[in-house]
Amino acid sequence: MYTIGQISKLFHLPISTLRYYDKEGLFPDMERSSGIRKFGEKEMEALRVIECLKKSGLEIKDIKQFMEWCAQGSSTYPQRRELFLRQKEIVEEEIRKMEKVLDMIRFKCWYYEQAIRDGNEDRLNEMLPNHLPEEIQLLYNHAHED
Amino acid sequence: MYTIGQISKLFHLPISTLRYYDKEGLFPDMERSSGIRKFGEKEMEALRVIECLKKSGLEIKDIKQFMEWCAQGSSTYPQRRELFLRQKEIVEEEIRKMEKVLDMIRFKCWYYEQAIRDGNEDRLNEMLPNHLPEEIQLLYNHAHED
DNA sequence: GTAATACCTAAACCTAACTTTAGGTCAAGA
DNA sequence: TCTTGACCTAAAGTTAGGTTTAGGTATTAC
Numbered sequence: 630m631y632t633i634g635q636i637s638k639l640f641h642l643p644i645s646t647l648r649y650y651d652k653e654g655l656f657p658d659m660e661r662s663s664g665i666r667k668f669g670e671k672e673m674e675a676l677r678v679i680e681c682l683k684k685s686g687l688e689i690k691d692i693k694q695f696m697e698w699c700a701q702g703s704s705t706y707p708q709r710r711e712l713f714l715r716q717k718e719i720v721e722e723e724i725r726k727m728e729k730v731l732d733m734i735r736f737k738c739w740y741y742e743q744a745i746r747d748g749n750e751d752r753l754n755e756m757l758p759n760h761l762p763e764e765i766q767l768l769y770n771h772a773h774e775d
Numbered sequence: 776m777y778t779i780g781q782i783s784k785l786f787h788l789p790i791s792t793l794r795y796y797d798k799e800g801l802f803p804d805m806e807r808s809s810g811i812r813k814f815g816e817k818e819m820e821a822l823r824v825i826e827c828l829k830k831s832g833l834e835i836k837d838i839k840q841f842m843e844w845c846a847q848g849s850s851t852y853p854q855r856r857e858l859f860l861r862q863k864e865i866v867e868e869e870i871r872k873m874e875k876v877l878d879m880i881r882f883k884c885w886y887y888e889q890a891i892r893d894g895n896e897d898r899l900n901e902m903l904p905n906h907l908p909e910e911i912q913l914l915y916n917h918a919h920e921d
Numbered sequence: 922g923t924a925a926t927a928c929c930t931a932a933a934c935c936t937a938a939c940t941t942t943a944g945g946t947c948a949a950g951a
Numbered sequence: 952t953c954t955t956g957a958c959c960t961a962a963a964g965t966t967a968g969g970t971t972t973a974g975g976t977a978t979t980a981c
Contacts, residue, residue, distance in 0.1 A: 706890045834937075
C-alpha cells in the first residue's frame with residue numbers, strides 16, 4: 630500500500646491531480662486509514678488505465694463510468710469490452726492522422742532546407758505542386774490529400 | 776479567392792473559428808474587399824499548416840509567431856526549419872506513446888473477451904503478470920513498461 | 922515543546938481555444 | 952419595400968482539467 634505522495638512520485642503526477650481524480654470518482658471505494666488515502670494494486674492499475682483512456686480521448690466523466698463498471702463486477706464485462714473496442718478504432722484513426730501530420734512536417738523540413746540552400750523559394754514554387762522529387766512528392770501528397 | 780463561408784465548408788471549420796484565428800493573427804495581412812475577408816492560396820496553405828502545428832501540440836500564439844516569420848521573408852528560413860525539426864521530434868514521440876496506448880487497449884480487449892468466456896477473472900488473475908499467452912504478453916509488457 | 926513534514930478538505934482560481942450574443946452593414950430576390 | 956442571407960465587430964460566456972489557497976490534523980525529528 631502506498632500514500633498519495635509515493636504514488637505521485639511513482640506516476641509523475643502532482644498530488645493535486647491525484648486528489649482531483651479521487652474527487653471525480655476515479656477510484657471508487659479506495660481504502661483510507663484515519664482519513665489518509667491508501668493506494669493499492671487496484672488503484673495503480675486504475676491509474677494506468679486512466680492515462681490510457683485519457684490519451685485515447687475519453688473525458689473524466691466517461692472514465693468514471695468505466696471505473697464504476699469495474700466496481701460492479703462481472704455483469705459489466707460486455708460494456709467494458711465494447712468501450713475498449715470503440716477506443717481502439719479511435720486511437721487507430723488518431724495514429725493515422727498523426728502520421729499525416731508527420732509527413733507534412735517532414736515535407737516542411739525538406740522545404741526549408743532547400744529554401745536555405747537556394748536563398749529563396751523560386752525553384753520550390755516551380756516544383757509545386759506536382760514536380761517534386763519522388764520521395765518528397767509522396768510526403769506532400771499524403772499531407773495534402775482530402 | 777474564397778469567402779469565409781466557402782472556406783468554412785472546404786475545411787470543415789466553423790466560421791467563428793476562422794474569425795478567431797484571424798483575430799489571433801494567424802493570417803497576417805490577409806486581403807479584404809470592403810471589409811470582407813478574402814481567403815487565397817496563401818491562407819489555405821496557412822490553414823493546412825495550422826491544423827498540422829496544432830496537432831503537433833503547438834499553441835496558437837506560437838503558430839502566430841510562425842506565420843509572422845513567413846511574412847518576414849527569407850531571413851527567417853532557419854527559424855522556420857528549426858521549428859519543424861523540433862515538432863518532428865515531438866510528434867514522433869507522441870506516436871510512440873499512442874502505440875503504447877493502443878497495445879494497452881488491445882490487451883484489455885483480449886482480457887475482457889476472456890473474462891466474458893470464463894464468467895469471471897479467476898483464470899486471468901492466475902496468468903498475470905507473467906504467464907499470459909505469448910502474443911498477449913508482448914502487448915501487456917509494452918503497455919506496462921517504465 | 923516546537924518545528925518540519927505529510928497528509929486532509931472545500932472552494933476559489935486559472936487557461937486555452939473556442940463559441941455565443943448583440944448589434945450592425947450590404948446586396949439580391951419576391 | 953422588405954426580408955432573407957452572408958458578411959462584419961466587440962465583448963461576454965463556456966468548458967475541461969486541473970491548480971492554488973486557506974485553514975486544519977497528525978506524526979516524527981531535534
